[in-house]
Amino acid sequence: MIPLAFLLVFRRSRLRWLTVRGMSMEPTYLDGDRLLVVRSRPRAGAPVVFEVPAAEGPSPVPTDVDWLVKRVVATAGQPVPPDLAQWGATVPAGYFLVRGDNPRSLDSRHFGFVPEGAALGRVLRAYRPTR
Numbered sequence: 700m701i702p703l704a705f706l707l708v709f710r711r712s713r714l715r716w717l718t719v720r721g722m723s724m725e726p727t728y729l730d731g732d733r734l735l736v737v738r739s740r741p742r743a744g745a746p747v748v749f750e751v752p753a754a755e756g757p758s759p760v761p762t763d764v765d766w767l768v769k770r771v772v773a774t775a776g777q778p779v780p781p782d783l784a785q786w787g788a789t790v791p792a793g794y795f796l797v798r799g800d801n802p803r804s805l806d807s808r809h810f811g812f813v814p815e816g817a818a819l820g821r822v823l824r825a826y827r828p829t830r
């Protein structure tokens with residue numbers, strides 16, 4: 700039998716709380732919402748939290764941002780959506796593509812493929828503080 704303390708430590712190590720800053724995922728997530736993120740591989744259609752991708756040249760992402768939350772639109776081996784066709788026909792192994800729910804979002808349209816290793820995990824649940 701596995702001790703309860705072990706299960707709690709294991710579960711906690713797979714979970715992380717983050718606070719949304721900005722409007723790139725509006726209307727799904729608003730500035731100040733709290734996200735419970737579970738460590739897992741990106742899945743198409745799911746919101747994912749990931750490290751800001753390294754940019755060649757000036758980055759379109761503000762320098763004070765460490766993590767981004769976007770919706771996965773394609774994972775390795777899947778076709779690239781038409782509005783991202785400049786990145787190729789299919790997503791290469793080890794990468795995924797993302798898009799913000801807000802049309803003005805900085806996402807894969809601006810920075811391309813995201814390495815799977817940059818993913819913290821998918822959003823398990825969002826909590827909106829009372830305003």
